[in-house]
Amino acid sequence: MLSSKAEADKKNWDLLLPLTLLTYRTSVHDSTGETPYRVLYNREATLPIDLMYGLPELPPRTPAEYIWDLRKDLADSFCKIRERLQTESRRQKKWYDRRTIECHFDFNDSLVGHAKTILVGQNMGRTIPHSPTSRTYYI
Secondary structure, three states: OHHHHOOOOHHHHHHHHHHHHHHHHOOOOOOOOOOHHHHHHOOOOOOHHHHHHOOOOOOOOOHHHHHHHHHHHHHHHHHHHHHHHHHHHHHHHHHHHOOOOOOOOOOOOEEEEEOOOOOOOOOOOOOOOOOOOEEEEEO
């Protein structure tokens, strides 16, 4: 999100960060079906447009009633989100597995492994440089 907004003016990306975070926190996510703000606070965020048109009137409650309702609503919300995440996980796994190819190996099958070539002067991070050779492994 931030990279697409900061494409025009890369030096002022930090000024776009608060609005990008607001957009992220108040948009409905496909995997949970809820906004991150609602998951955390059990209510939708109060946006400037809400203040312009007024907030809905809430029935008066005691602090104990509010806490009891909040705990019950959060528990219900977490159960619903947990079920939704499990469903989404299964759906995404099914789509990912459509591209996989099942391989069967037997004993004494030869397997050829190819090592990655790292050029001189290339940033290796924490990898150890090795020569670009092919090795045959037997299982």
